[in-house]
Amino acid sequence: MSKAARPETMTKLKSRRTKSSLLFREVCEQLRQHLTALGPGVALSEISLSEQLGISRTPVREALIQLSNEGLVQFRGNGRCHVATFTKQDVVEICDVRIGLEATAARSLATSITQDQLTNLRKLAIEADRAEKASRFRAEWDQAEEAFHRRLLEYAGNSRILELLERQEILERLLTVPLKNWRHRQRPEAPWHTDVVDALASRDPDLCDRVLRAHAGVRKQYLLKSITTFESEAGD
Numbered sequence: 001m002s003k004a005a006r007p008e009t010m011t012k013l014k015s016r017r018t019k020s021s022l023l024f025r026e027v028c029e030q031l032r033q034h035l036t037a038l039g040p041g042v043a044l045s046e047i048s049l050s051e052q053l054g055i056s057r058t059p060v061r062e063a064l065i066q067l068s069n070e071g072l073v074q075f076r077g078n079g080r081c082h083v084a085t086f087t088k089q090d091v092v093e094i095c096d097v098r099i100g101l102e103a104t105a106a107r108s109l110a111t112s113i114t115q116d117q118l119t120n121l122r123k124l125a126i127e128a129d130r131a132e133k134a135s136r137f138r139a140e141w142d143q144a145e146e147a148f149h150r151r152l153l154e155y156a157g158n159s160r161i162l163e164l165l166e167r168q169e170i171l172e173r174l175l176t177v178p179l180k181n182w183r184h185r186q187r188p189e190a191p192w193h194t195d196v197v198d199a200l201a202s203r204d205p206d207l208c209d210r211v212l213r214a215h216a217g218v219r220k221q222y223l224l225k226s227i228t229t230f231e232s233e234a235g236d
Contacts (some may be wrong), residue, residue, distance in 0.1 A: 023055070024059060024063065027059050028067065030053060031049070031063050031067060035073070040083055042082060043082045044081045046060050046061055064081050068081075072170060086174070091220075091224055092220075094168060094172065095219070095223060097168060098165060098216065099216040101164060101168075102165070106152065106208040106212040107209050108156050108158065108205075109156040109208070110199075110200055110203050121152060121197050121200065122194065124144075124148040124151055125148055128145050129192045132145070132192075145193075146169060172219075172223070191215040196208075196215050
């Protein structure tokens with residue numbers, strides 16, 4: 001190889017690596033979304049997934065390994081892969097991580113939130129509360145809930161917390177897929193979304209921390225109760 005040709009060769013190698021990296025990230029994201037439509041314990045076939053995505057099995061296998069590191073899929077001793085299943089302790093840990101991170105974000109936002117941000121959050125809070133009280137389908141509740149909490153995190157301006165909680169959202173979607181009769185749950189007395197906005201409006205970090213933790217704890221209690229019911233039904 002001549003010295004003159006070497007820079008061009010290096011450019012081509014860099015281009016191939018960039019394309020490979022982009023493909024890997026794209027496949028990972030597509031699989032994350034795909035898992036939420038399947039539910040815990042469903043078997044995953046590399047051949048089937050590669051055919052659905054229109055790519056070779058290698059990037060699918062690499063993506064499944066990455067999702068395994070994220071706790072979204074699990075490999076069995078025979079090498080087969082399936083969507084992750086969760087114990088009651090898993091639910092506790094997943095929810096506690098989310099609650100802790102969101103409380104940290106709320107504390108930070110309390111000292112910097114603007115009036116426009118409060119106005120926007122209150123609109124989302126009203127919609128989320130309405131969805132929780134009256135939505136016919138759980139998906140509507142989930143979407144309104146996520147919209148409010150995502151905006152709160154975006155306003156807090158901590159990109160690392162936002163990135164970590166995006167992964168938590170996927171885990172929680174996997175948890176809730178098999179749960180039935182969500183509309184009949186008993187909601188404990190706890191802060192609503194608008195109460196979280198009121199706490200932010202006070203600009204008191206300690207108050208925001210307490211209210212956010214109490215508010216987020218409602219979803220934790222619901223998931224714990226529901227997954228216990230689901231496990232009981234599965235064992236019948």
